[in-house]
Amino acid sequence: xxxxxxxxxxxxxxxxxxxxxxxxxxxxxxxxxxxxxxxxxxxxxxxxxxxxxxxxxxxxxxxxxxxxxxxxxxxxxxxxxxxxxxxxxxxxxxxxxxxxxxxxxxxxxxxxxxxxxxxxxxxxxxxxxxxxxxxxxxxxxxxxxxxxxxxxxxxxxxxxxxxxxxxxxxxxxxxxxxxxxxxxxxxxxxxxxxxxxxxxxxxxxxxxxxxxxxxxxxx
Amino acid sequence: xxxxxxxxxxxxxxxxxxxxxxxxxxxxxxxxxxxxxxxxxxxxxxxxxxxxxxxxxxxxxxxxxxxxxxxxxxxxxx
Numbered sequence: 001x002x003x004x005x006x007x008x009x010x011x012x013x014x015x016x017x018x019x020x021x022x023x024x025x026x027x028x029x030x031x032x033x034x035x036x037x038x039x040x041x042x043x044x045x046x047x048x049x050x051x052x053x054x055x056x057x058x059x060x061x062x063x064x065x066x067x068x069x070x071x072x073x074x075x076x077x078x079x080x081x082x083x084x085x086x087x088x089x090x091x092x093x094x095x096x097x098x099x100x101x102x103x104x105x106x107x108x109x110x111x112x113x114x115x116x117x118x119x120x121x122x123x124x125x126x127x128x129x130x131x132x133x134x135x136x137x138x139x140x141x142x143x144x145x146x147x148x149x150x151x152x153x154x155x156x157x158x159x160x161x162x163x164x165x166x167x168x169x170x171x172x173x174x175x176x177x178x179x180x181x182x183x184x185x186x187x188x189x190x191x192x193x194x195x196x197x198x199x200x201x202x203x204x205x206x207x208x209x210x211x212x213x214x215x216x217x218x219x
Numbered sequence: 220x221x222x223x224x225x226x227x228x229x230x231x232x233x234x235x236x237x238x239x240x241x242x243x244x245x246x247x248x249x250x251x252x253x254x255x256x257x258x259x260x261x262x263x264x265x266x267x268x269x270x271x272x273x274x275x276x277x278x279x280x281x282x283x284x285x286x287x288x289x290x291x292x293x294x295x296x297x
Contacts, residue, residue: 028290028293028294031293032286032290035286035289035290036286039277039285039286039289040277043275043277043282043285044275044277047275048275056275057281057285060285060289061285061288061289061292064289064293065289065292065293068293118223118226119226119254119258122257122258123257124257124260124261125260125261125264129264130268130272135272138272139272139273139274142268142269142274143274143275146269146274157269161266161269161270162269162270164270167234182230185230186226186227186229186230189229189230189233189262189265189266190226190258190262192269193258193261193262196261196265196268197261200264
C-alpha cells in the first residue's frame, strides 16, 4: 500500500520533481499525473482524520487545488508527496473544525490517555485470524477499531504504518518532534492490538458476550 | 530485562532499528516470556492487517468525478 519510493542515491532525482517542474512550466497534464498518483492516498488520510466521507471528498479537492496554487512554494528538498500530505492533514483538520462549529481541533487531542500503554489482553491470536471474517466484515472491524483511537494517535498510525511515511517524515508533516511521533506510534499500535484481540484471539471457551460482528461459521 | 523495558523497545524491534546488542537482550527476554512474545507477534500482525486491507476505498466512479473536478478547476486557474 505504501507508495513512498526509496531514493537510491542522493543524486538521483525523484520522478515527482520532474513532474512538478513541468507543471510549473505550464503543463497541466503533468499535474493530472500527480493527482492520479496520489488521490487515493489523500482520500484515505482525509478519511482517517475526518471520519466522514463527504468531508474527505472535499479535502481531496481542496488539497490538490491548494497544492496547485502553492506549487511555487514547494521546495525540492522535501518530497512532493510529504508536502502534499501536510496540506491534506491541515485541510482535514480545518474540515473537522468547521463541523465542530469552530472548536479548536488539533492533532494533540486526547493523547493524554494511558489506555493501552500496558498490554492487558495477553491471549494469542488464531492463525490467520482475518480469514474468519468476510472482506466487508473485516473492513468494518478495522474501521471501527481505528476510529476508536484518539485523533493524535490515529493520524500518526495512518501516516507512519498505513501510508508508509518514515518517522521523520511523519514528524515533519504533523509538526511534531520525532520522540513524540515514536511515543504516539507505540501507543497507537498497542491500543489497536488490544482492541483487535477481541475479534482475533484464539477461541478457548464457548462465546458468551462475543464480538458485535460474529465470525463466519464453517458449514 | 523487564516486560516494561521490553514494551518500551517494541517499536524499535518491529521497525528493525535496534543494535545487535539490544536485539540479543530483547531475544533473551522473549525466550522466557510468553506474554511479550504474544504482544510482539500480535502487534506485528496488527500493522500487517492494516497495511494490507483497504478500509477507505475510493470507488472508481467517485475517483473519476473528483479527478475531473480538480483538473477542471486547475485548467481554469483554480
